[in-house]
Amino acid sequence: MLEILGFEFFRNALIAGVLASIACGIIGTYVVVRRMVSVSGGISHAAFGGIGLGYFFGIDPLLGATGFTVATALGMGALQLRARQQMDTIIGAVWAAGMAVGILFVYLTPGFAPDLFSYLFGNILLVPRGDILLMGVLVAIIVAVVALLYRELQAVTFDPDYATVMNLPVERLSLLLLVLIALTVVMLIRVVGIILVIALLTLPAAISRLYTTRIRSMMVLAVVLGIAFTLTGIGLSYLLDVPSGATIILVSTLAYAGALGAERLRQGD
Amino acid sequence: MTAPVIEVEDVRVRLRGHTVLEDVSLAVYPDDFYAIIGPNGGGKTTLLRVILGLLQPSRGTVRILGGTGAAARRDLGYVPQFRTFDFEYPITVREMVLSGRLGHITRLPRRYGAEDHARTEEALETMGIAGLADRQIRDLSGGEQQRAIIARALVGDPKVLLLDEPTVYVDAPTAAQFYGILDRLRERMAIVLVTHDIGVIPEHVTRVACLNRRLYTHDTNEITPDMLEAAYHCPVDLIAHGVPHRVFSEHTEEE
Numbered sequence: 001m002l003e004i005l006g007f008e009f010f011r012n013a014l015i016a017g018v019l020a021s022i023a024c025g026i027i028g029t030y031v032v033v034r035r036m037v038s039v040s041g042g043i044s045h046a047a048f049g050g051i052g053l054g055y056f057f058g059i060d061p062l063l064g065a066t067g068f069t070v071a072t073a074l075g076m077g078a079l080q081l082r083a084r085q086q087m088d089t090i091i092g093a094v095w096a097a098g099m100a101v102g103i104l105f106v107y108l109t110p111g112f113a114p115d116l117f118s119y120l121f122g123n124i125l126l127v128p129r130g131d132i133l134l135m136g137v138l139v140a141i142i143v144a145v146v147a148l149l150y151r152e153l154q155a156v157t158f159d160p161d162y163a164t165v166m167n168l169p170v171e172r173l174s175l176l177l178l179v180l181i182a183l184t185v186v187m188l189i190r191v192v193g194i195i196l197v198i199a200l201l202t203l204p205a206a207i208s209r210l211y212t213t214r215i216r217s218m219m220v221l222a223v224v225l226g227i228a229f230t231l232t233g234i235g236l237s238y239l240l241d242v243p244s245g246a247t248i249i250l251v252s253t254l255a256y257a258g259a260l261g262a263e264r265l266r267q268g269d
Numbered sequence: 270m271t272a273p274v275i276e277v278e279d280v281r282v283r284l285r286g287h288t289v290l291e292d293v294s295l296a297v298y299p300d301d302f303y304a305i306i307g308p309n310g311g312g313k314t315t316l317l318r319v320i321l322g323l324l325q326p327s328r329g330t331v332r333i334l335g336g337t338g339a340a341a342r343r344d345l346g347y348v349p350q351f352r353t354f355d356f357e358y359p360i361t362v363r364e365m366v367l368s369g370r371l372g373h374i375t376r377l378p379r380r381y382g383a384e385d386h387a388r389t390e391e392a393l394e395t396m397g398i399a400g401l402a403d404r405q406i407r408d409l410s411g412g413e414q415q416r417a418i419i420a421r422a423l424v425g426d427p428k429v430l431l432l433d434e435p436t437v438y439v440d441a442p443t444a445a446q447f448y449g450i451l452d453r454l455r456e457r458m459a460i461v462l463v464t465h466d467i468g469v470i471p472e473h474v475t476r477v478a479c480l481n482r483r484l485y486t487h488d489t490n491e492i493t494p495d496m497l498e499a500a501y502h503c504p505v506d507l508i509a510h511g512v513p514h515r516v517f518s519e520h521t522e523e524e
Contacts, residue, residue: 033359
């Protein structure tokens with residue numbers, strides 16, 4: 001299957017897979033250790049609202065999703081910090097409302113929404129060059145921010161109360177983390193689609209947690225695993241001619257199940 | 270008399286329509302070992318959270334070393350109630366203790382310097398956990414985790430150490446060892462200890478107060494029956510609770 005590497009679309013798919021895996025491994029680590037899986041699910045489904053708005057106003061749906069998702073993440077964070085509402089209720093509301101906004105605007109947009117399906121379920125084999133560039137920029141931002149604020153983010157995700165006593169800007173750091181999650185989610189939309197984002201965001205980090213003792217090493221291993229899963233998924237989906245997003249997710253889930261099983265056996269000794 | 274390190278004045282806290290603290294005033298001096306006792310739900314943790322700036326009181330003021338700003342709080346060391354944060358978090362003991370220095374680093378981006386690392390090793394030595402420095406906190410025993418949490422509080426060079434129910438989940442020998450450590454720390458800082466268990470008040474406390482929405486103080490290290498009765502709203506059998514005789518007032522009688 002090496003001759004396939006000669007095609008630009010396939011090379012783009014591989015690059016997109018690697019870029020997405022880097023973002024996933026780094027941000028997914030925080031999502032897993034801070035137990036923000038459902039928050040991330042809410043943010044990713046809200047992204048559909050942005051895609052609907054993008055269609056309606058005639059801008060790149062992914063750009064619409066970026067703005068809308070970041071705004072949603074900030075709104076959720078502010079509600080959690082100020083209103084002290086029950087977070088799972090907020091998540092449920094945002095989750096459904098985002099989807100509803102998307103459906104409404106796609107309906108209101110005259111004509112046919114051509115690749116709506118690929119936003120929902122992803123199609124990494126169709127990632128255009130422009131999106132690769134956008135993904136590259138987002139990855140650079142994520143890596144730079146985390147490298148710069150590694151210690152602060154560790155303190156805030158580990159023990160927010162103590163971080164507050166130490167006079168760290170806990171509120172701003174928490175919101176920043178939500179924004180980073182939002183940006184990562186947007187990147188993943190192209191790869192696996194809105195519905196499946198949550199699995200690629202959390203599974204590599206969750207497996208990595210089993211074998212690492214520190215945030216730093218957990219991130220590195222999660223990135224490596226993510227790259228392995230996406231590349232395997234892309235290859236399999238090409239060979240078997242099945243949807244790429246679903247294949248990547250199933251590869252990741254099988255690996256997770258395998259890792260949990262192996263861990264169980266190891267601890268049984 | 271030296272100035273107090275903590276001054277709580279006329280604090281009232283209302284949470285979800287209930288008054289949790291009312292007219293609470295308290296002064297902690299540099300050489301104090303202050304024990305605050307009271308029943309569960311009496312507002313002990315709330316009072317600590319107000320002192321730490323984690324909760325805004327509806328009324329009243331809190332001054333740390335004379336200042337009210339958030340920056341003054343970096344002179345407080347906090348040992349939260351055991352298991353209030355996630356012990357599954359992937360962090361080594363050394364990283365956790367080192368993170369206690371972040372409050373002292375003001376230059377951005379925050380980076381640990383030689384001083385921070387030296388202080389961390391010192392705190393690990395003080396708490397006798399230097400050998401566990403590279404282990405994950407989730408792999409430690411309860412007593413070891415407790416020491417790691419205290420080491421994190423010590424590494425910031427606090428003027429006051431605030432402890433919230435520090436011995437609830439550790440066994441008796443570990444608790445005894447723990448109070449031995451506190452006795453040594455007393456020379457370097459004031460200590461405020463909060464507990465619902467009047468049986469664990471260590472022998473070297475300088476002052477005791479009872480908290481049940483209001484604070485009942487005596488400015489001595491004796492628990493008096495009227496304090497207990499006011500705080501617990503029922504006669505308390507001191508002997509049955511195993512309170513050592515030295516904290517009794519002379520006229521205390523067994524029920």
